[in-house]
Amino acid sequence: MSITVVGSVALDTVETPFGKKENALGGAATYFSTAASLYTQVQLVGVVGDDFPEQHVEFLRQRGVDLRGLQRKPGQTFHWAGKYEYDNLNNAQTLDTQLGLFATFDPQLPEDYRAADCVFLANIDPTLQLKVLEQVRQPKLKVLDSMNFWISSNKAALTEVISKVDVVLMNEGEALQYGESFSLVTAARNILALGPKVLLAKKGEYGAALFADRTYFFAPAYPLETVKDPTGAGDTFAGGFLGYLSRAGDYSLAAMKRAVLHGSAMASFTIEDYSIDRLRTLTLGDVERRVEDFAHFTNVTGEAIFESLRLER
Amino acid sequence: MSITVVGSVALDTVETPFGKKENALGGAATYFSTAASLYTQVQLVGVVGDDFPEQHVEFLRQRGVDLRGLQRKPGQTFHWAGKYEYDNLNNAQTLDTQLGLFATFDPQLPEDYRAADCVFLANIDPTLQLKVLEQVRQPKLKVLDSMNFWISSNKAALTEVISKVDVVLMNEGEALQYGESFSLVTAARNILALGPKVLLAKKGEYGAALFADRTYFFAPAYPLETVKDPTGAGDTFAGGFLGYLSRAGDYSLAAMKRAVLHGSAMASFTIEDYSIDRLRTLTLGDVERRVEDFAHFTNVTGEAIFESLRLER
Numbered sequence: 238m239s240i241t242v243v244g245s246v247a248l249d250t251v252e253t254p255f256g257k258k259e260n261a262l263g264g265a266a267t268y269f270s271t272a273a274s275l276y277t278q279v280q281l282v283g284v285v286g287d288d289f290p291e292q293h294v295e296f297l298r299q300r301g302v303d304l305r306g307l308q309r310k311p312g313q314t315f316h317w318a319g320k321y322e323y324d325n326l327n328n329a330q331t332l333d334t335q336l337g338l339f340a341t342f343d344p345q346l347p348e349d350y351r352a353a354d355c356v357f358l359a360n361i362d363p364t365l366q367l368k369v370l371e372q373v374r375q376p377k378l379k380v381l382d383s384m385n386f387w388i389s390s391n392k393a394a395l396t397e398v399i400s401k402v403d404v405v406l407m408n409e410g411e412a413l414q415y416g417e418s419f420s421l422v423t424a425a426r427n428i429l430a431l432g433p434k435v436l437l438a439k440k441g442e443y444g445a446a447l448f449a450d451r452t453y454f455f456a457p458a459y460p461l462e463t464v465k466d467p468t469g470a471g472d473t474f475a476g477g478f479l480g481y482l483s484r485a486g487d488y489s490l491a492a493m494k495r496a497v498l499h500g501s502a503m504a505s506f507t508i509e510d511y512s513i514d515r516l517r518t519l520t521l522g523d524v525e526r527r528v529e530d531f532a533h534f535t536n537v538t539g540e541a542i543f544e545s546l547r548l549e550r
Numbered sequence: 551m552s553i554t555v556v557g558s559v560a561l562d563t564v565e566t567p568f569g570k571k572e573n574a575l576g577g578a579a580t581y582f583s584t585a586a587s588l589y590t591q592v593q594l595v596g597v598v599g600d601d602f603p604e605q606h607v608e609f610l611r612q613r614g615v616d617l618r619g620l621q622r623k624p625g626q627t628f629h630w631a632g633k634y635e636y637d638n639l640n641n642a643q644t645l646d647t648q649l650g651l652f653a654t655f656d657p658q659l660p661e662d663y664r665a666a667d668c669v670f671l672a673n674i675d676p677t678l679q680l681k682v683l684e685q686v687r688q689p690k691l692k693v694l695d696s697m698n699f700w701i702s703s704n705k706a707a708l709t710e711v712i713s714k715v716d717v718v719l720m721n722e723g724e725a726l727q728y729g730e731s732f733s734l735v736t737a738a739r740n741i742l743a744l745g746p747k748v749l750l751a752k753k754g755e756y757g758a759a760l761f762a763d764r765t766y767f768f769a770p771a772y773p774l775e776t777v778k779d780p781t782g783a784g785d786t787f788a789g790g791f792l793g794y795l796s797r798a799g800d801y802s803l804a805a806m807k808r809a810v811l812h813g814s815a816m817a818s819f820t821i822e823d824y825s826i827d828r829l830r831t832l833t834l835g836d837v838e839r840r841v842e843d844f845a846h847f848t849n850v851t852g853e854a855i856f857e858s859l860r861l862e863r
Contacts, residue, residue, distance in 0.1 A: 420775045443756040453856040455847045457768040462733045494850045534768045535848035537807045543766040
């Protein structure tokens with residue numbers, strides 16, 4: 238029971254309507270690992286420079302994340318700067334991207350990373366995602382994330398990776414762009430026709446939808462009163478989703494539906510604070526309580542108790 | 551078992567990325583009545599001019615809609631012209647509004663309309679909504695719809711109506727605007743504090759959320775491959791919702807959850823064609839089949855069969 242993840246480990250400068258954080262711990266692989274390590278053994282593949290604070294490495298180590306695949310080199314760590322507007326918290330505006338050492342990143346998997354049950358290819362250049370797939374040995378589940386930049390600039394390589402994975406995880410807008418339709422049903426059909434068994438479309442504050450052959454499953458997002466920083470919601474969604482499956486050792490469609498709820502719950506915690514801060518003290522019990530709430534939210538026959546909405550009148 | 555509805559009966563000119571219709575049958579009360587008349591007796595209060603085609607009146611009469619409250623006067627029928635962009639099908643851009651006779655509309659309820667079980671105050675001037683409330687006699691359920699225009703221009707009157715109804719139905723953006731929060735949970739709390747038992751927030755292609763004391767219920771929208779014209783989705787949602795409750799004679803929170811699914815299913819049919827065209831041939835059986843699908847979409851334990859996504863590979 239282990240997951241190998243490849244992706245960015247970064248320093249982020251993020252501005253939201255509620256505040257600003259400079260050089261906070263970020264990156265898709267960081268967010269994913271922080272979430273998934275609540276469930277299972279995570280093996281991280283990435284690169285950081287000599288400007289990367291030792292305390293961040295120590296944090297991941299204390300989560301039990303295997304860091305033998307994290308290259309540490311002289312040079313600059315990947316840095317992303319972004320901003321969220323009040324009326325569009327779902328979509329970051331990128332203000333600056335400095336690839337640093339990530340520009341020449343060549344993912345190398347330590348020998349025992351290759352036998353992982355699951356592989357998560359976070360949002361990086363699809364040619365690097367392919368390099369990772371060449372190094373792993375028959376994982377039970379291969380999951381890919383991507384973004385509009387790669388769809389526009391390297392669709393051929395992205396299509397090759399998509400044809401080799403089991404689950405494609407994309408933002409709704411990206412799935413529509415890649416699947417070339419305004420209808421997510423049609424886009425899903427087009428993506429699944431390339432080989433994957435499942436398309437998981439992330440809709441931010443509107444939840445997530447799972448598409449498979451003759452199957453549609455929908456999970457709303459958790460209704461929140463506090464949102465501080467949406468960064469990392471998608472990657473921690475992936476961390477909860479894959480973490481749950483790896484821990485359960487069950488990669489069936491039935492397990493994936495429950496895993497989507499774990500992903501949604503995990504993402505809901507992430508955005509309640511900056512960076513990975515909310516996850517520092519989060520327990521699996523906290524996540525499970527929100528997962529149980531989801532069953533109430535959409536249960537048409539049962540009682541729907543949601544204490545957050547207690548009215549004092 | 552009857553619903554009295556007050557609102558616009560209109561001629562709409564609508565342009566979508568998929569085509570254009572001029573002077574098609576429209577208006578909130580029309581859409582609502584067309585949907586709700588599948589379930590129950592509907593009594594319509596509105597006004598049209600001598601330019602309003604007799605065939606439209608005949609259509610509503612054939613649906614069994616009681617039209618004694620529909621005033622027919624010399625002058626112009628309310629006309630709305632709007633446009634939907636490909637990347638924002640949820641939100642119409644208003645190109646033109648000609649109030650015509652609606653500018654001087656004074657809703658008068660025939661005597662036996664006053665004893666209706668339900669009253670639906672469609673989106674009109676809140677001072678007119680108040681006039682209707684003064685004429686009805688203790689209905690079991692009073693439901694209000696409104697829009698950003700009234701929130702900006704006449705919030706005091708709108709607040710007075712809101713304090714007198716049981717259910718507030720608004721688009722998500724309007725609920726946030728009226729409730730003065732970026733969080734729908736907080737906005738709901740603020741709206742419910744004024745008196746209503748339920749806030750029903752319509753999220754277009756992202757479904758609908760019901761808020762009540764300690765209760766949150768969410769229904770996704772029906773996943774579609776064909777969308778022609780989103781006009782009237784919200785009003786037919788209301789028609790399915792109230793129609794179901796009136797037919798069931800049950801106005802409990804438990805019934806409302808199932809009613810939300812009827813509303814969502816009804817709206818999903820509406821947008822598959824222009825104007826009320828898809829509803830002309832729709833049966834209650836068609837609606838009920840989509841309602842049953844909803845149970846699968848969010849059921850984490852059961853089988854989720856969705857034949858529309860059958861892949862032929």
